[in-house]
Amino acid sequence: MPLSSIEHKALASLDEQGLIKALRDLVRIPSATGQEAAAQNWLAQQMRHFGLDVDLWDIDVAELQRHPQFPGMEVDRSKDRAVGLVATWRREAGAASGRRLVFNGHIDVVPEGDRASWQYEPWGADLVDGRIYGRGACDMKGGLMAALFAIKAIKDSSVPIDGSLMVQSVIGEEDGGIGTFASLLRGHRGNAAIVCEPTRLNLIPAQAGALTFTVRVPGKSAHACVRLEGVSAIEKYLDIHRTLIQLERERNSEVEHPLLGKLPLPYPLSIGRVQAGNWSSSVPEELIFEGRIGVAMGEASDAVRRQFERTLLNLAEEDPWLRDHPQEIKWSGGQFESGEIPLHHPLVKLCQQCMVDLTSHEPVLQGAPYGSDLRLLVNFGGIPAVLFGPGDVRVAHMPDEHTESSQVILAARAYILAALRFL
Template sequence: MSLDRVGSFVEEEEVVRLTQQLIRIPSVYRPGVAGGNEERVARYVEALLRDMGLTVYYEEVVPGRPNVIAFYDSGRPGKTLLFEGHTDVVTEGDTDQWSYDPFGAAIANGRLYGRGACDTKGNLAAAICAVKAIQRAQSPFCGRILLCIPCDEEGMMIGIKHFIGRGWADGVDGAIICEPEENQLCITQKGAMRAIVKTYGKMAHGAMPLTGINPNTRMARLIVALEQLEQAEKERIGQHPMLGWPSITPTVVQAPVKGEAQLNVMPDQCMTMLDIRTVPGQDHQELRQKMEAILDQLAQEDRDFRATLDVIEDRPWTLTAKDDPIVQAVADSYQAITGRNPVYNGVPGATDGTFLHQAGIPIITTGAGDRHIPHHADEYVDLDQLVETTRLYARSAVAFLGA
């Protein structure tokens, strides 16, 4: 069978219907809320994959938050291709801001609306239906297709970390990360460091500040110094052609850290959370050392300056070469399906692919959906693009795994 024919076995109504079914099972993580996790949608996907004849594993990462792992084995020795698409979605927020039920999966004007339609239940459905198309076509290939369907991509990514820690990523030769990128081929993505900095002082009356030590003014100096470091990194690295500028962004400033704030009380501590985004060319360890050097310098200038820096998450930037086999397979398939040259780009944030890359797996991120729509009210996916993605996934898998 011709490689280009596998896409003709994609059933358009099937991928739309599956996307609707996934959206209608809410999977927003809400701690302490019964059913407020990914369990129901994971069980649904598990049953579907078993019905398809795949070898399926269901693993709880923490109670109520499972990963689903499934293999479609050709029975011939060869490479392993991984499709990754998470089950969790972000909160729907204020439903009054929605024109459609966030979990109703309504269709209007060629678009499917709902939380997760774009990020990323539509693309999860596309990956599953791509495997179905390969089964129907009986397309000859070697090796295995591995479906990784983890929890908690929108949080601390405990699902993919558990997947890798359990050894499931061992021996994988390439991975397609199923995220909304308008079917652009994203071969790089920003790294992320999440850090908490605290400055320490001495509580005092607001009318008599000299009897204490103000952690807030010390934090202000620190934030200004971090802004200067950000500018220095921009000048050193320059603007990345796909990812733009690196950044060091204070997102939360809080004082006091514990207890109730009061206008006439100078607190004893101040805390700032930093969302740090990096691009190729930046070394995370070196960047951390530069931040620690700022703390040391401020302490030399002010004997009352005391601060701590705690990096709570470290996600490296990724870069996959255009001539890597997984990129070539997707690029060739995109051109064959659409008749257009692929558009290469980068992911502005981090994905589960960050950790797969760190585990030594070449990754490419692509899928249906406007890349600016995730987490918005009235999130949607264009149905034509969703079907195109399903065909892209199916052909890419057969092209990568060969005959």
């Protein structure tokens, strides 16, 4: 549809250079999960400078952990502040009428890893050939800043709106979602939400879940020269690993979901860390492995846990050592349920039309095989939500993570249209 004069005015007010500069400034502030306070404080200053109503608060993590629907976390938050941040803007200060559109973006990032693997400085925010390089540039500071500058553009344009806009800068998404969880509990809600995850500006209304687990496999130590006197926890794990690979095959054999069913592996079961032994010439008496198992669309997380535990128990029943020396299973870290809204939900159609009007191309509807804060907004908050943001998840969490500056700007333009049309 043709853009209205109001839409043209708001789009013309977008500070594209300011957006890219601010994004690079934010990327330069390290904000690994559990260490987000400095970045949150910096961003709160920017929000106040833009004239938004800012709520910056210390999250009581211990209190959150007592909640029956606590989403889990992996990092130790006993030493650093957990800071919540939400900014709201409405044309008339204090007005509470009209609808509210929420933009949700996480400011926490995964660690940079081995710097020798990076061509560019992980916290340098180098701008090279239209790409901004750095940890979090793609996942997902680009989308977060695009949302903030979209609200700023609407505010600066002085176009009339009936309702309010909110941006939630949340922590702890990478290991469970405590930032969004805390924001919802604090009352920061709306009628719909756009989660600015890197989707290449395609639309993801459905995301699978993922449950993190830690398993201890017992063995029996002995000197390597008489290793038959011991029981190697590593050898026991090899059987476990093969069994879990088979479980993954079974769980992905007949996926009928219209979006997730198109993926080559919609519900991965992955082992991410294995640690065993304490001496090179000793039979390892213990092995600990950690990983995640995917949760199918509409599947209860408890059912997945029971299937996983039953699979390992059945294996142990066939092994004399494991039968008498049980494995220890803990559901540690993030516990992501699946979440979705209908493919033809008005929010999906709205974002589709915005992209068509800006680019003449309709974005692809996709399903995500990973957990995100969408499920908290939909399942816990009762807020329709869609993943829709700049960047390609295939370069997230990798050396030389990057995002296209042009796509960040296009995302901000799409958010401007979505906000005006939603309200």
